[in-house]
Amino acid sequence: MSRSERSPLLLAGLLATAGVAHFVSPRQFDALVPRSLPGSPRTWTQASGVAELALAAGLALPRTRRTAALAAAAFFVGVFPANVKMAVDWRHRPTPQKAAALGRLPLQVPLVLWARGVARNAEGRS
Template identity: 45%
Template sequence: MIRTVARVLLGLFFTAAGVAHLTAARETFRAQVPSWFPADPDAVVVVSGVVEIVLGLALLLLVRRRAVVGLVVAAFFVAIFPGNIAQFVEGRSAFGLDTDAARGVRLLFQPLLVAWALWCTGAWTWLRQRLRRAPARR
């Protein structure tokens, strides 16, 4: 029950964040696009917003594939981590993160988001079971 609630909350969070990428917070999300990233920051924000909406809906609707969705969501959190690091290193203020300390604390939460995605979808358990069933390689 608690995992289901956590998965639904994560799905709602993702969906809302994706919508915010495309609307009210679009400009603010540009602060998270690293200056070295070889793409238009606005395009990155739009694409990542669409991805977040898709992942949010997948968390909410694809119950039978929730473990796979959890792995993809965890991978997404890992993929966007360089943007969070860049925001810290470059001292960019966004989302109330207007000090190095605030931006640094945010970096510490990224592994927790990865763990949340893996736990609430049962991806950890699913992956362990699959690895146990895999034939040993020599």
């Protein structure tokens, strides 16, 4: 299996793991939901978990890979405000936790680029 064939499956695995985590440990995700969003934080946590699982499934299937990869890129952009909220909320925590929260911010860029690269590779194979 070539690197370009592994890449979408690795991204799918990352999203699937994150999606499952939203249901296994929802409280940690509830705290990241911006207060400005309507409804219950748990609803947003569950919805984002479902979205991550759906994106993972879409990435795993060659027929839906391109669309799922583009949706994943948009998803990574869309959850950025939650990462900003985490960085702000954790600014007074111990240094390792603060560093983890701040480290999530620039991590969104390579995730978006990875998803776009998967979409680009999928275009050539359709």
